[in-house]
Amino acid sequence: MLFxxxxxxxxxxxxxxxxxxxxxxxxxxxxRVIGNVYYVGSKDLASYLITTPQGHILINSSLTSxxxxxxxxxEALGFHFGDVKILLISHAHWDHAAGSAEIKRLxxxxxxxxxxxxxxxxxxxxxxxxxxxxxxxxxPPTKVDRVLHDGDEVKLNGVVLVAHKTPGHTKGCTTWTxxxxxxxxxxxxxxxxxxxxxxxYKLVDNAAYPTIAQDYExxxxxxxxxxxxxxxxxxxxxxxxxAKFARMKAGGANPFVDHEGYKxxxxxxxxxxxxxxxxxxxx
Ligand SMILES: [Zn+2]
Numbered sequence: 001m002l003f004x005x006x007x008x009x010x011x012x013x014x015x016x017x018x019x020x021x022x023x024x025x026x027x028x029x030x031x032r033v034i035g036n037v038y039y040v041g042s043k044d045l046a047s048y049l050i051t052t053p054q055g056h057i058l059i060n061s062s063l064t065s066x067x068x069x070x071x072x073x074x075e076a077l078g079f080h081f082g083d084v085k086i087l088l089i090s091h092a093h094w095d096h097a098a099g100s101a102e103i104k105r106l107x108x109x110x111x112x113x114x115x116x117x118x119x120x121x122x123x124x125x126x127x128x129x130x131x132x133x134x135x136x137x138x139x140p141p142t143k144v145d146r147v148l149h150d151g152d153e154v155k156l157n158g159v160v161l162v163a164h165k166t167p168g169h170t171k172g173c174t175t176w177t178x179x180x181x182x183x184x185x186x187x188x189x190x191x192x193x194x195x196x197x198x199x200x201y202k203l204v205d206n207a208a209y210p211t212i213a214q215d216y217e218x219x220x221x222x223x224x225x226x227x228x229x230x231x232x233x234x235x236x237x238x239x240x241x242x243a244k245f246a247r248m249k250a251g252g253a254n255p256f257v258d259h260e261g262y263k264x265x266x267x268x269x270x271x272x273x274x275x276x277x278x279x280x281x282x283x
Contacts, residue, residue, distance in 0.1 A: 023236075024095060025065060030073035031245065033256050034187060034230055035180030036159070039245075040073035042066060044236045045095055048191065049074055050178070052157035055085035058109065059176060059191060060234065061099030064139065070099070071106070084109045086156055088163075090193045090234035091173040092120035092128065098139030110145040112154055114165055117172025118144050129171065129208040130201060148174070166223060168216035168273075169194040171209065177226060190226050190262060192233035195219055195269040197276045204280045213277060220270045231262035238265065 023044035030040045033048075041047035041062065047070050050057040056079060061067065071081045087109040089097045100121065104111055111121075119127045124141035131137035148154070150165035159178065166175040173193040180187050195216070197203065203213045231239045239262075244255035 020063070020095070024063065027069050030077050031248070033232065034189070034254060035182045037180055037189060038077055039241070040070050040077070041236065042069055043242065046232065046234055046236050046241065048232065049077070049079065050159055050161070051079060052159050054157045055083050057086045057088065057154065057156055057159065057161065058084045058103065059088045060090055060096045061087060061103045062096060063094065064098045064102060067099040067102045067106070082107055086154060087111045088154065088161070088176065089113060089117070089121070089174070090191065091170040092117035092125070093131070093170060094125055094137050094139045096234055097121050097142070100142040101140035104142065111142060112146040112148055113144045114148045114163060114172035114174045116167060117170055117174070118147055120170065120172070130198065164222050164226065166193045166195070166219040168212055168219050169196055169198070171215070173219070175223065175226070180230070187229040187257065188227040189230040189232065190228040192223065192238055194234055195223060195266065195273065197273055202280070203277050216273050220266070220273065223266045228262040229259055230256050231258045231265070232256070
């Protein structure tokens with residue numbers, strides 16, 4: 001009986017992982033967000049192409065099944081997938097990093113990953129502090145070409161992306177920032193890695209990740225300190241991608257320029273973290 005309920009639990013967890021949000025795999029039309037920043041992801045799994053005249057940077061390889069969608073989107077915008085020189089991720093979970101091995105194979109891009117996420121991507125998810133033992137969260141192991149540290153810059157032909165370590169959700173979760181020029185104005189772009197405390201995350205007495213609560217604290221300090229004009233993130237849901245895309249098509253001011261939306265998103269996520277922490281510490 002115990003074995004049976006254990007088995008059911010295992011089956012349920014695996015199924016929960018396998019049953020991805022359908023919006024993760026639903027294709028979405030690619031579009032220019034601002035300047036040289038393009039959205040090339042699905043309805044909810046955000047991938048970004050940052051273009052230069054001599055090659056491009058791609059952020060988030062997403063699921064293995066996302067790779068043909070991303071390639072199609074890049075090409076629909078008139079760019080060559082083979083011109084992707086650098087591959088980055090928001091964090092080392094399968095929904096952002098599973099396609100990396102295939103994208104490296106197709107493009108020869110250099111894969112650059114935050115220090116504390118390196119072992120997770122190179123083990124194909126097996127060293128993840130929370131999902132490591134769950135087969136449904138594993139993905140093709142991928143060799144990292146450059147290990148990034150907090151504050152490191154990734155440069156390509158004048159484009160400079162800054163890697164801000166925003167840990168907690170994963171140990172090396174990364175929030176990317178860059179400046180873009182459009183119509184003689186400079187905008188601060190923020191691509192949020194993830195401030196989310198997933199279901200089942202232990203914030204207290206977590207032997208696999210003892211500093212998890214402190215790390216979330218430092219993440220919120222960082223997110224609160226970043227200047228943000230253009231609010232983006234690892235999932236379209238973070239920043240209301242679809243509603244903004246619809247508004248963009250209707251014309252008018254660029255809806256992705258949303259300083260207030262960023263502020264209220266970070267404040268809401270910080271509150272959710274504090275609520276969960278209080279619950280787990282029994283306060
Ligand atoms: Zn995640």
